[in-house]
Amino acid sequence: MDVKVKILRxxxxxxxxxxxxxxxxxxxxxxxxxxxxxxxxxxQDGTLTFRRSCAHGVCGSDAMRIxxxxxxxxxxxxxxxxxxxxITVEPIKGLPVLKDxxxxxxxxxxxxxxxxxxxxTSGHEPTRERIQSQADRDRFDxxxxxxxxxxxxxxxxxxxxxxxxxxxxxIVGAHRFIFDSRDEGTEQRLEILNDxxxxxxxxxxxxxTDACPRGIEVTKAIQEVKRALIFRRV
Amino acid sequence: MQRHQYDVVIVGAGGAGMRAALESSKRTRTAVxxxxxxxRSHTGxxxxxxxxxxxxxxxxxxxxxxxxxxxGGDFLVDQDAAEVMCREAxxxxxxxxxxxxxxxxxxxxxxxxxxxxxxxxxHGEAVVRRSCFxxxxxxxxxxxxxxxxxxxxxxxxxxxxxxxxxxMVAGKATGVVAYELATGELHIFSAKSIVFASGGFxxxxxxxxxxxxxxxxxxGIVWRKGLPLEDMEFFQFHPTGLAGxxxxxxxxxxxxxxILRNKDNERFMERYAPTVKDxxxxxxxxxxxxxxxxxGRGCGPDGAYVMLDLTHLEPAHIDAKLPDITEFARTYLGVxxxxxxxxxxxxxxxxxxxxxxxxxxxxLANNDDVIPGLYAAGEVACVSVHGANRLGTNSLLDINxxxxxxxxxxxxxxxxxxxxxxxxxxxxxxVDLIEGMRNATGEERVAAIRNDLQATMDLNAQVYRTxxxxxxxxxxxxxxxxxxxxxxxxxxxxxxxxxxxxxxxxGFLIDLAEVLVVSxxxxxxxxxxxxxxxxxxxxxxxFMRHTMAYRELDAEGNINVRLDYKPVIQTRYKPMERKY
Numbered sequence: 001m002d003v004k005v006k007i008l009r010x011x012x013x014x015x016x017x018x019x020x021x022x023x024x025x026x027x028x029x030x031x032x033x034x035x036x037x038x039x040x041x042x043x044q045d046g047t048l049t050f051r052r053s054c055a056h057g058v059c060g061s062d063a064m065r066i067x068x069x070x071x072x073x074x075x076x077x078x079x080x081x082x083x084x085x086x087i088t089v090e091p092i093k094g095l096p097v098l099k100d101x102x103x104x105x106x107x108x109x110x111x112x113x114x115x116x117x118x119x120x121t122s123g124h125e126p127t128r129e130r131i132q133s134q135a136d137r138d139r140f141d142x143x144x145x146x147x148x149x150x151x152x153x154x155x156x157x158x159x160x161x162x163x164x165x166x167x168x169x170x171i172v173g174a175h176r177f178i179f180d181s182r183d184e185g186t187e188q189r190l191e192i193l194n195d196x197x198x199x200x201x202x203x204x205x206x207x208x209t210d211a212c213p214r215g216i217e218v219t220k221a222i223q224e225v226k227r228a229l230i231f232r233r234v
Numbered sequence: 235m236q237r238h239q240y241d242v243v244i245v246g247a248g249g250a251g252m253r254a255a256l257e258s259s260k261r262t263r264t265a266v267x268x269x270x271x272x273x274r275s276h277t278g279x280x281x282x283x284x285x286x287x288x289x290x291x292x293x294x295x296x297x298x299x300x301x302x303x304x305x306g307g308d309f310l311v312d313q314d315a316a317e318v319m320c321r322e323a324x325x326x327x328x329x330x331x332x333x334x335x336x337x338x339x340x341x342x343x344x345x346x347x348x349x350x351x352x353x354x355x356x357h358g359e360a361v362v363r364r365s366c367f368x369x370x371x372x373x374x375x376x377x378x379x380x381x382x383x384x385x386x387x388x389x390x391x392x393x394x395x396x397x398x399x400x401x402m403v404a405g406k407a408t409g410v411v412a413y414e415l416a417t418g419e420l421h422i423f424s425a426k427s428i429v430f431a432s433g434g435f436x437x438x439x440x441x442x443x444x445x446x447x448x449x450x451x452x453x454g455i456v457w458r459k460g461l462p463l464e465d466m467e468f469f470q471f472h473p474t475g476l477a478g479x480x481x482x483x484x485x486x487x488x489x490x491x492x493i494l495r496n497k498d499n500e501r502f503m504e505r506y507a508p509t510v511k512d513x514x515x516x517x518x519x520x521x522x523x524x525x526x527x528x529x530g531r532g533c534g535p536d537g538a539y540v541m542l543d544l545t546h547l548e549p550a551h552i553d554a555k556l557p558d559i560t561e562f563a564r565t566y567l568g569v570x571x572x573x574x575x576x577x578x579x580x581x582x583x584x585x586x587x588x589x590x591x592x593x594x595x596x597x598l599a600n601n602d603d604v605i606p607g608l609y610a611a612g613e614v615a616c617v618s619v620h621g622a623n624r625l626g627t628n629s630l631l632d633i634n635x636x637x638x639x640x641x642x643x644x645x646x647x648x649x650x651x652x653x654x655x656x657x658x659x660x661x662x663x664x665v666d667l668i669e670g671m672r673n674a675t676g677e678e679r680v681a682a683i684r685n686d687l688q689a690t691m692d693l694n695a696q697v698y699r700t701x702x703x704x705x706x707x708x709x710x711x712x713x714x715x716x717x718x719x720x721x722x723x724x725x726x727x728x729x730x731x732x733x734x735x736x737x738x739x740x741g742f743l744i745d746l747a748e749v750l751v752v753s754x755x756x757x758x759x760x761x762x763x764x765x766x767x768x769x770x771x772x773x774x775x776x777f778m779r780h781t782m783a784y785r786e787l788d789a790e791g792n793i794n795v796r797l798d799y800k801p802v803i804q805t806r807y808k809p810m811e812r813k814y
Contacts, residue, residue, distance in 0.1 A: 042681030046724030046733035053445040059274040118382040119334030129331040131343035
């Protein structure tokens with residue numbers, strides 16, 4: 001089928017402002033948006049720039065705004081996008097655009113790194129594994145799925161308007177350890193999230209949950225962190 | 235151009251690179267250079283598990299694991315290395331658990347274990363539950379956990395730095411040259427030790443489970459330095475790629491009870507491996523599937539694939555143990571695995587060969603001598619623990635055991651060694667490579683050449699090979715080299731020039747495809763992942779030996795692949811017929 005793909009292009013080496021460019025491509029309905037981008041790059045315009053690696057939704061490289069919604073280009077099929085109309089592709093919002101669909105991921109990873117996203121324990125290590133029941137393991141299963149693609153964080157209106165908010169992903173990253181029965185860093189982590197730019201900035205708009213390509217219930221995780229703060233503190 | 239100095243430089247931030255970094259950065263000043271953000275590495279795509287004889291659910295021991303690894307590798311495995319890996323496997327898994335990896339648990343709260351292809355109790359008696367796992371995203375959890383530990387330990391990363399050259403002086407490794415993607419700037423890193431952990435080269439094939447970025451850069455760099463590559467003809471085709479796409483569906487699907495069926499709905503693996511059936515090693519299952527298809531028992535309109543059947547499993551069981559791969563089937567093929575069989579066909583998955591190393595992770599200049607300061611670990615390396623065919627889960631094990639070993643060895647060497655002088659104009663080679671490509675004006679396009687390379691490799695060097703098919707591949711590759719000399723890129727800029735990057739990657743792929751085919755042509759036998767229809771038996775008299783390929787210039791200035799051989803290290807196990 002013949003599809004029109006409209007892409008927001010920006011290369012500061014060449015132009016001052018981003019501009020839309022439309023490309024006509026022939027695709028299969030079951031092709032992914034990533035296939036469309038590759039076809040354009042490989043057959044029409046080699047300067048089109050985007051990140052990608054695994055191409056099946058596990059590496060988190062190719063989050064972008066497709067038809068106004070954050071998704072992974074490699075997990076979005078053309079047939080699911082109403083391809084009779086133009087498909088629009090633009091970079092995820094709220095992070096500085098470096099070139100075309102490539103954004104500066106450093107602020108995003110900084111937020112993740114700031115919540116102590118690692119297991120904190122004290123005392124001697126056991127000789128064998130730490131014991132954890134499957135039920136305790138299941139408690140934080142959902143948030144272990146995160147691939148750090150930034151689709152959630154860059155769909156969040158608070159993140160767009162407030163340059164200091166951690167964003168949903170950092171809270172997901174903290175949740176994964178706060179609810180891990182083996183972890184002893186919860187107090188410190190909750191303290192970080194209790195910051196005025198922390199969990200309380202969340203306005204429960206559910207954009208993050210809709211955006212997550214891994215199906216993580218992001219808003220629910222944030223609510224659980226809020227509840228943990230209230231019950232430990234209040 | 236910027237200059238940096240570190241005791242240890244690690245190239246690549248997948249499982250092996252980050253495991254090495256955790257060791258080396260504890261001991262000495264370390265930088266990790268990676269062309270992707272660390273969490274994008276393809277370790278994250280590994281699904282089924284990591285084997286270790288924990289004996290948490292049934293009797294097991296590391297010696298059985300060693301035997302399975304040796305037999306699975308069709309006796310081309312260096313047995314000293316396999317012993318090291320299987321013995322250290324237990325601690326490698328426990329270390330990851332202590333780092334926080336969320337393994338699935340048994341009723342007693344221990345690490346749970348499940349079946350996996352080729353892993354047996356008591357030397358092949360029956361299948362054994364040896365694979366430690368976190369649902370079907372074990373690789374994802376390993377990558378995340380290692381990255382989390384790197385954050386905790388303040389490991390220094392240079393993200394989106396593409397290493398393009400290894401600097402050597404008088405046979406010693408002294409540094410690397412990297413291209414910074416964001417700016418196009420070159421960086422020269424002087425180091426006492428360099429660890430390559432940059433992964434495989436699955437993109438020489440079209441149907442592959444590998445990421446777009448797996449273009450064999452580390453092997454290609456070392457190759458261009460005249461250093462050897464070992465056993466490159468041995469490439470693993472994973473049986474269950476999504477048909478037409480190559481996206482991986484874990485062997486765990488069969489470990490959890492999934493069955494392969496042909497168009498007559500027959501469980502055909504019963505004919506090929508009566509004891510372990512669908513859980514035979516990957517090379518055997520992949521060949522069986524390809525054979526079903528070419529003998530006319532394939533499914534679909536063109537009979538081009540077989541079916542993976544999970545429909546007899548409880549949906550709740552599928553959701554708990556195989557959530558990701560069933561989602562792949564739904565997303566990409568529109569198939570509901572609860573009620574429908576999934577179309578699958580073998581997909582290029584893993585390079586058994588690579589940069590030869592010893593069990594410390596030290597890279598070898600030939601059969602005997604190490605290259606001072608150079609190390610390799612993970613898929614880029616060939617220890618060789620996988621021999622002619624890797625067992626499922628042993629790659630996640632490999633990266634943890636040998637990533638750790640290489641990190642320790644690199645740091646210990648750096649603590650005693652001095653910085654060496656860099657060669658004069660260390661950046662010259664990379665400047666020529668990059669600027670030559672940027673300014674080229676030829677008519678050829680990168681994508682077209684890559685496409686033709688992958689087409690000939692899929693057609694001529696896949697599961698079944700013959701002298702004729704391999705010679706055809708070689709003719710095609712020769713022609714592609716000529717076309718590659720006429721290639722140009724459209725993006726002439728400095729900033730995030732991925733157009734340029736893809737051209738450089740293609741250069742590595744063409745080099746490595748040639749090494750693979752030349753090595754395969756000379757190996758006139760069938761062993762593990764290398765199957766020659768014209769020599770369909772294993773030939774221990776002539777070929778119980780590793781291939782060592784070298785790049786050499788002849789008198790006319792042509793580049794040739796010269797082959798040499800290296801003995802296999804055998805300790806406990808004498809070669810026997812490989813039946814399952």
